[in-house]
Amino acid sequence: PDWTPVTRDGILQLERVFKFRNFKQALAFTNRVGAIAEEVGHHPALLTEWGRVTVTWWSHEAKGLHKNDFIMAARTDQQLEAE
Amino acid sequence: PDWTPVTRDGILQLERVFKFRNFKQALAFTNRVGAIAEEVGHHPALLTEWGRVTVTWWSHEAKGLHKNDFIMAARTDQQLEAE
DSSP states (O other): OOOEEEEETTEEEEEEEEEOSSHHHHHHHHHHHHHHHHHHTOOOEEEEETTEEEEEEOBTTTTBOOHHHHHHHHHHHHHHHTO | OOOEEEEETTEEEEEEEEEOSSHHHHHHHHHHHHHHHHHHTOOOEEEEETTEEEEEEOBTTTTBOOHHHHHHHHHHHHHHHTO
């Protein structure tokens, strides 16, 4: 389960599902990814559910994927290691 | 834009989109709703994006809506007033 390209409303996006033991840990991860998003001013969609977070990156301006999205996907993975 | 019944994967759910001025405020709301979810042990899906949070309540056991979901939807609205 790695990053997967998905097309939504005609826009190419990069998506990955991260699994956790409960809701609390999932929400903590959402906050860590939210923090790096705020840091660079580039924001993903973060779907927080019990035991999992679905992170989706894309560039609104580019209406698709941009180099930044791949960089942020890699940084998102790093937040998992920080667990 | 109030709570709307939606059917996803054959499961009836209660959904509402909350608008905010930026990502930070959206994430703060996600955390407030997450806190009440943890409090009662009933968890929604929280989609956090720039300027908005989509909250979806349903009962996994009931595979649909239960009295608790309506109670939690009302409590979710209260978190907005606490803004």
